[in-house]
Amino acid sequence: MAIGDISAVLDTQVITNGRTPRITHISGDYVGIVVWQETTNDGILYTYTIDSAGNIGNTETDSWIFADVGVTPNIVNISDDKYLISYEINSSTASVAATLTISNSGAITKSFIDTMDFSSPPVRAIYNTLLVTGDANDICFSNNYTSKIDSFTADSSGNLGASVADTADYNSVGGSITLHSDIVNIANNYYAVVYKDTIETFSIDSSGNFTSVDSWDYTSDSVLLGNIIKVPDST
Numbered sequence: 001m002a003i004g005d006i007s008a009v010l011d012t013q014v015i016t017n018g019r020t021p022r023i024t025h026i027s028g029d030y031v032g033i034v035v036w037q038e039t040t041n042d043g044i045l046y047t048y049t050i051d052s053a054g055n056i057g058n059t060e061t062d063s064w065i066f067a068d069v070g071v072t073p074n075i076v077n078i079s080d081d082k083y084l085i086s087y088e089i090n091s092s093t094a095s096v097a098a099t100l101t102i103s104n105s106g107a108i109t110k111s112f113i114d115t116m117d118f119s120s121p122p123v124r125a126i127y128n129t130l131l132v133t134g135d136a137n138d139i140c141f142s143n144n145y146t147s148k149i150d151s152f153t154a155d156s157s158g159n160l161g162a163s164v165a166d167t168a169d170y171n172s173v174g175g176s177i178t179l180h181s182d183i184v185n186i187a188n189n190y191y192a193v194v195y196k197d198t199i200e201t202f203s204i205d206s207s208g209n210f211t212s213v214d215s216w217d218y219t220s221d222s223v224l225l226g227n228i229i230k231v232p233d234s235t
Helices: none
Strands: 018-027 030-037 043-049 063-069 071-079 082-088 093-103 114-117 129-132 137-145 148-154 165-169 184-187 190-195 198-204 212-216
Touching: 018 071, 030 071, 030 082, 043 071, 043 082, 063 082, 063 093, 071 129, 082 129, 093 137, 165 212
Parallel strands: none
Antiparallel strands: 018 030, 030 043, 043 063, 071 082, 082 093, 093 114, 129 137, 137 148, 148 165, 184 190, 190 198, 198 212
């Protein structure tokens, strides 16, 4: 195939009634997938294998219902076998960040290492973006449906900070039901995010404090699902 060509679908795996799946690489052929069940609102973590030819294991390696209500979950790797999950716990006003262990062979330790509640003030994690900065002070971001980005710490052992370190509030940009983009690292401690028709850039210090840098209303059109990516080897 030539560079840029897209092949036919290689393999598929159906997760019955699983909504808003998010996937993370674990090790080798192993991946982790979080979903929520449309019929029950359970938050579920699955592990599967996907080999280098794109073949998906026909059965799950492991699974865990991590929450009776775990709506629109997301998952990222913190370090080694430690992972961070965020999800809504009542589908409207409260959310949780939690850490856990997944072995390199896809075995899930079915209990959380630590949890942090985003319910006061209320934060919705619907279509939430998680990002681990790689900073020596373990700074993470949670970009939420309420037009707010929260910073907090998650160390290599899975211990979370006692509370949110700082919050960047972009509510005036899009209101309380703004669908946001991923957070993109520009360079060093500078980041960009899109809310509706506006691109926002900010920096964050080693304590997790945000500083707004610039803002640009890039279109006169009404944008619902804007997103931003960084072109490799560019600024």
